[in-house]
Amino acid sequence: MSNVQIMTGNSAAAWGAKLCKVQVVSAYPITPSTSVTETIANWVERGELKAEYVRVESEHSVMTVCISASTVGARVFTSTSSHGLLYMHEQLHWAAGSRLPIVLACVNRGVGAPWSIFNDQQDSIAQRDTGWIQIYCRDNQEIIDTVIQAYRIAEQVYCPVMVCYDGFVLSHTMMPVEIPDAEAVCRFLPPYKPHTILSPEDPRNINPVIFPWQRRDAEGVLRDGYMDMRWKLQHALEGSRDVVVKTCRDYAELFGRDHGGMLWTYKTDDAEVLLAGMGSIATEATMAADLLREGGIRAGVVGIRVYRPFPREEVREAFRNIPAIVVFEKNISYGYEGALCADIKAALYGAGIQTPVHNYIAGLGGRDVKASELAEATRSSLAAIAAGKKEQQTWLNCVTE
Numbered sequence: 001m002s003n004v005q006i007m008t009g010n011s012a013a014a015w016g017a018k019l020c021k022v023q024v025v026s027a028y029p030i031t032p033s034t035s036v037t038e039t040i041a042n043w044v045e046r047g048e049l050k051a052e053y054v055r056v057e058s059e060h061s062v063m064t065v066c067i068s069a070s071t072v073g074a075r076v077f078t079s080t081s082s083h084g085l086l087y088m089h090e091q092l093h094w095a096a097g098s099r100l101p102i103v104l105a106c107v108n109r110g111v112g113a114p115w116s117i118f119n120d121q122q123d124s125i126a127q128r129d130t131g132w133i134q135i136y137c138r139d140n141q142e143i144i145d146t147v148i149q150a151y152r153i154a155e156q157v158y159c160p161v162m163v164c165y166d167g168f169v170l171s172h173t174m175m176p177v178e179i180p181d182a183e184a185v186c187r188f189l190p191p192y193k194p195h196t197i198l199s200p201e202d203p204r205n206i207n208p209v210i211f212p213w214q215r216r217d218a219e220g221v222l223r224d225g226y227m228d229m230r231w232k233l234q235h236a237l238e239g240s241r242d243v244v245v246k247t248c249r250d251y252a253e254l255f256g257r258d259h260g261g262m263l264w265t266y267k268t269d270d271a272e273v274l275l276a277g278m279g280s281i282a283t284e285a286t287m288a289a290d291l292l293r294e295g296g297i298r299a300g301v302v303g304i305r306v307y308r309p310f311p312r313e314e315v316r317e318a319f320r321n322i323p324a325i326v327v328f329e330k331n332i333s334y335g336y337e338g339a340l341c342a343d344i345k346a347a348l349y350g351a352g353i354q355t356p357v358h359n360y361i362a363g364l365g366g367r368d369v370k371a372s373e374l375a376e377a378t379r380s381s382l383a384a385i386a387a388g389k390k391e392q393q394t395w396l397n398c399v400t401e
Contacts, residue, residue: 104160
């Protein structure tokens with residue numbers, strides 16, 4: 001019998017962590033993520049979740065606690081947003097370099113200056129090169145399902161996972177969410193088997209200063225240098241694609257919900273133009289595609305679900321033989337273009353695909369983005385492409401003069 005409740009995205013993330021039986025939670029409050037760990041703290045206080053809740057003085061310390069707890073073999077969870085994620089920056093590298101399967105819910109929010117508590121994806125995009133797997137969710141059901149999947153992914157490849165979803169747009173919006181059966185989650189997610197060794201009978205240093213080159217230890221065993229360890233992290237993230245896809249497939253078989261693996265598509269079979277995006281703006285794009293089809297333009301959507309590792313092969317397959325691509329995104333790589341647009345272009349270039357790509361920077365700092373506006377922007381791009389303009393960057397709903 002299904003257990004459907006009306007809940008916010010933050011509640012969905014908390015439920016995901018609870019169902020995974022996390023053992024250590026540490027957090028420092030920051031809008032709009034605060035209620036994720038507030039909910040978990042209430043469960044711990046009432047004895048509904050057997051976990052240690054560690055209160056600290058900053059987000060840097062939050063990730064330090066998560067690293068320490070994961071190192072000793074605990075399943076750990078935290079959440080943050082915006083400047084909180086940026087304050088973790090050093091420790092995000094440390095968690096990935098230590099190959100720890102930490103799961104973090106990033107409730108996307110703009111960063112200052114000036115201050116904004118509203119949504120865009122600049123915070124997580126700014127951390128894309130820290131060695132974390134990044135997954136972007138469309139709705140609250142996907143949030144709870146993805147948190148559960150994230151632990152299975154992280155604990156197979158020994159890499160941390162960031163589950164990202166739009167602040168307020170999802171974090172504080174109520175939606176029907178089916179809570180998975182706890183026993184079924186236990187069957188889906190086996191107990192965590194740590195790769196770290198902590199034993200008084202087998203003492204060893206953890207993450208000491210390391211040389212650039214390989215060298216033999218006291219027993220004569222050749223050990224990795226710094227660069228070898230970096231290659232192994234890159235290899236693990238590249239290899240996690242197969243784990244992500246299989247995890248999503250296995251989850252769909254058990255729970256009946258398939259969120260698409262590395263990416264998802266909408267009405268792409270006969271499309272003459274594809275709209276692309278991540279998170280809630282991609283959901284908005286599906287409604288824009290419907291509006292365009294009502295006007296005779298065969299539009300479809302490609303939603304990038306996993307941004308790191310980037311779904312290079314899936315992107316090439318999705319966009320092959322498409323006359324036009326329009327990318328909408330809630331971030332900007334200052335001095336260049338939207339980060340997603342740049343990565344899509346790079347993937348297509350490697351396959352020799354010369355499709356025109358137009359980029360729209362939209363919704364920064366929570367500015368509203370309507371389906372009708374995405375549709376109108378697409379029409380404008382199609383007209384420009386027909387006139388020979390293969391590339392274009394536009395700031396949607398922004399005074400640029």
